[in-house]
Amino acid sequence: xxxxxxxxxxxxxxxxxxxxxxxxxxxxxxxxxxxxxxxxxxxxxxxxxxxxxxxxxxxxxxxxxxxxxxxxxxxxxxxxxxxxxxxxxxxxxxxxxxxxxxxxxxxxxxxxxxxxxxxxxxxxxxxxxxxxxxxxxxxxxxxxxxxxxxxxxxxxxxxxxxxxxxxxxxxxxxxxxxxxxxxxxxxxxxxxxxxxxxxxxxxxxxxxxxxxxxxxxxxxxxxxxxxxxxxxxxxxxxxxxxxxxxxxxxxxxxxxxxxxxxxxxxxxxxxxxxxxxxxxxxxxxxxxxxxxxxxxxxxxxxxxxxxxxxxxxxxxxxxxxxxxxxxxx
Amino acid sequence: xxxxxxxxxxxxxxxxxxxxxxxxxxxxxxxxxxxxxxxxxxxxxxxxxxxxxxxxxxxxxxxxxxxxxxxxxxxxxxxxxxxxxxxxxxxxxxxxxxxxxxxxxxxxxxxxxxxxxxxxxxxxxxxxxxxxxxxxxxxxxxxxxxxxxxxxxxxxxxxxxxxxxxxxxxxxxxxxxxxxxxxxxxxxxxxxxxxxxxxxxxxxxxxxxxxxxxxxxxxxxxxxxxxxxxxxxxxxxxxxxxxxxxxxxxxxxxxxxxxxxxxxxxxxxxxxxxxxxxxxxxxxxxxxxxxxxxxxxxxxxxxxxxxxxxxxxxxxxxxxxxxxxxxxx
Numbered sequence: 001x002x003x004x005x006x007x008x009x010x011x012x013x014x015x016x017x018x019x020x021x022x023x024x025x026x027x028x029x030x031x032x033x034x035x036x037x038x039x040x041x042x043x044x045x046x047x048x049x050x051x052x053x054x055x056x057x058x059x060x061x062x063x064x065x066x067x068x069x070x071x072x073x074x075x076x077x078x079x080x081x082x083x084x085x086x087x088x089x090x091x092x093x094x095x096x097x098x099x100x101x102x103x104x105x106x107x108x109x110x111x112x113x114x115x116x117x118x119x120x121x122x123x124x125x126x127x128x129x130x131x132x133x134x135x136x137x138x139x140x141x142x143x144x145x146x147x148x149x150x151x152x153x154x155x156x157x158x159x160x161x162x163x164x165x166x167x168x169x170x171x172x173x174x175x176x177x178x179x180x181x182x183x184x185x186x187x188x189x190x191x192x193x194x195x196x197x198x199x200x201x202x203x204x205x206x207x208x209x210x211x212x213x214x215x216x217x218x219x220x221x222x223x224x225x226x227x228x229x230x231x232x233x234x235x236x237x238x239x240x241x242x243x244x245x246x247x248x249x250x251x252x253x254x255x256x257x258x259x260x261x262x263x264x265x266x267x268x269x270x271x272x273x274x275x276x277x278x279x280x281x282x283x284x285x286x287x288x289x290x291x292x293x294x295x296x297x298x299x300x301x302x303x304x305x306x307x308x309x310x311x312x313x314x315x316x317x318x319x320x321x322x323x324x325x326x327x328x329x
Numbered sequence: 330x331x332x333x334x335x336x337x338x339x340x341x342x343x344x345x346x347x348x349x350x351x352x353x354x355x356x357x358x359x360x361x362x363x364x365x366x367x368x369x370x371x372x373x374x375x376x377x378x379x380x381x382x383x384x385x386x387x388x389x390x391x392x393x394x395x396x397x398x399x400x401x402x403x404x405x406x407x408x409x410x411x412x413x414x415x416x417x418x419x420x421x422x423x424x425x426x427x428x429x430x431x432x433x434x435x436x437x438x439x440x441x442x443x444x445x446x447x448x449x450x451x452x453x454x455x456x457x458x459x460x461x462x463x464x465x466x467x468x469x470x471x472x473x474x475x476x477x478x479x480x481x482x483x484x485x486x487x488x489x490x491x492x493x494x495x496x497x498x499x500x501x502x503x504x505x506x507x508x509x510x511x512x513x514x515x516x517x518x519x520x521x522x523x524x525x526x527x528x529x530x531x532x533x534x535x536x537x538x539x540x541x542x543x544x545x546x547x548x549x550x551x552x553x554x555x556x557x558x559x560x561x562x563x564x565x566x567x568x569x570x571x572x573x574x575x576x577x578x579x580x581x582x583x584x585x586x587x588x589x590x591x592x593x594x595x596x597x598x599x600x601x602x603x604x605x606x607x608x609x610x611x612x613x614x615x616x617x618x619x620x621x622x623x624x625x626x627x628x629x630x631x632x633x634x635x636x637x638x639x640x641x642x643x644x645x646x647x648x649x650x651x652x653x654x655x656x657x658x
Contacts, residue, residue, distance in 0.1 A: 002427040003424050004425040004427060004455055019453060021430070023448075029447075030447055031448055039449035047414065047416055047449055050452045051452055053456050055460075087376055087469050089378045090380075091380050091465060092333045094335050096333040102354060112359045118361055119352075119355055120368035120376055121367065121376050121378050122348065124347050124351070125338055126335055126338025128656070131656070133460040133461070140450075140469035327456055327457070
């Protein structure tokens with residue numbers, strides 16, 4: 001009998017299967033047609049939900065409290081939805097130190113304050129020791145769409161340029177390094193709220209769509225776009241910003257940085273004429289100084305992502321099937 | 330150093346402390362002033378969030394999937410908010426049977442269909458075996474308030490009648506019985522959506538406020554009202570509907586039915602002139618045939634709940650401090 005495996009939590013192919021299993025039992029009229037990470041209800045209100053099970057709960061560059069607000073708020077931001085409200089549910093293991101919980105809540109509150117987000121509803125559950133490992137937080141973010149368009153992948157067009165808003169894979173590399181007791185000094189998660197950096201882009205006529213590259217990384221987002229729209233995407237390896245520390249962790253642990261989670265990096269598609277302007281706007285944010293054009297949408301190899309490698313070859317970027325690292329977010 | 334205990338998950342006094350610990354780190358402008366279970370944002374939109382960790386996941390009268398939709402939808406219903414949308418996040422343990430997950434999702438889908446609720450956003454996480462016991466589901470329900478008033482406890486007035494919409498404690502008793510392998514044939518959880526039964530009440534001018542009696546039971550809701558408004562509430566023991574099977578489980582396991590969780594029972598306060606009309610409307614629903622007036626709001630014993638016992642005495646109903654039964658919902 002089929003069982004849920006860690007691979008089903010990877011964000012890749014098996015996660016799609018798991019989601020399909022869940023959705024298949026809902027009658028069609030009980031589903032919104034567009035199941036992007038952020039749903040739009042009543043036309044202009046964005047809603048998203050995410051559970052955070054990250055381990056360790058404290059990681060270089062952030063903690064589970066900060067991640068729980070950034071993660072949900074970023075799902076709204078990439079749809080042009082101003083994050084306004086958060087509902088938060090905490091499931092804690094008996095024996096968790098209250099001071100530790102308090103610390104995560106302070107991190108969460110700090111991000112809420114930075115973004116002017118109100119905490120409006122909450123729930124707390126405590127389960128017996130051993131029934132949950134430490135602390136899981138679920139957040140539902142609600143906000144108002146301030147763009148005319150909903151910035152879904154349906155807007156992608158051949159010729160569009162793909163931009164990475166910053167260097168990729170830092171969250172996954174930081175978690176992976178912590179997990180294996182490798183702690184390079186200059187490696188931190190990129191966990192951060194995207195709204196301030198992305199907001200100026202919303203005024204660009206040529207802005208097509210955006211997605212935050214979380215679990216599954218940039219590679220998975222590219223595959224979802226290519227498959228979802230049956231278009232081709234060509235990425236240029238040497239243009240993809242990857243910090244040396246991230247590449248080193250990948251070399252040591254055998255990870256592919258394309259699939260490593262980010263928590264403060266968006267993939268952005270823009271009309272070619274607006275690519276330079278978009279880069280300029282992004283780089284005004286201290287979080288996006290590494291922003292770069294990394295590829296192009298194409299009519300070739302429909303449904304597939306191709307990577308032009310540094311040595312001049314081409315390889316297929318497929319959606320990951322298994323799980324490199326569980327409990328990344 | 331203070332640790333989170335099971336008592337913090339009871340829904341009673343310690344849960345209030347835990348919530349206070351969390352809220353105390355948020356600056357005031359980042360909190361809604363009214364932290365009832367269901368928040369009202371932009372004036373007329375209701376939002377609530379709840380995590381469900383119930384064990385066993387299948388219980389007499391329902392399962393975790395059904396509970397996850399009813400629980401959140403009921404938090405809206407008691408505020409006069411029509412449940413319209415659900416965001417759902419699933420955290421599954423590696424090794425969970427896919428067929429079991431599918432079954433719970435079918436239960437969830439059935440309730441969504443009954444109530445015409447759309448699933449709009451979701452998340453799935455898989456954590457390694459032993460990091461979560463089975464399956465936790467978090468739901469965030471969103472809907473539109475269809476009443477003029479927001480039906481909060483601020484509307485309570487001395488003289489108001491308190492109604493229980495059905496017999497109390499069935500969910501807690503069913504879970505408790507399962508946990509101890511007592512399975513009386515005629516004992517089932519009351520888990521059910523409240524909206525259809527409560528909707529007709531919304532037209533009553535004398536309707537003051539409503540609350541679904543979940544974790545902590547009727548007793549805890551009464552204490553929250555009395556303390557929250559600094560008014561007295563007198564309950565009449567012999568008028569409180571309790572089924573024999575529930576009372577038997579309480580006698581065997583040493584539970585007080587006043588504090589046992591319900592998942593399809595609302596406490597309702599109405600002006601005295603409207604009490605009979607409210608009872609009549611409730612009893613039109615097959616779920617509320619046992620509805621009864623169980624007490625009165627009074628100017629006496631402000632901040633306290635008194636129970637007029639069957640033998641003619643009076644006793645204080647205090648908020649529970651510890652935890653009778655963890656993972657009830």
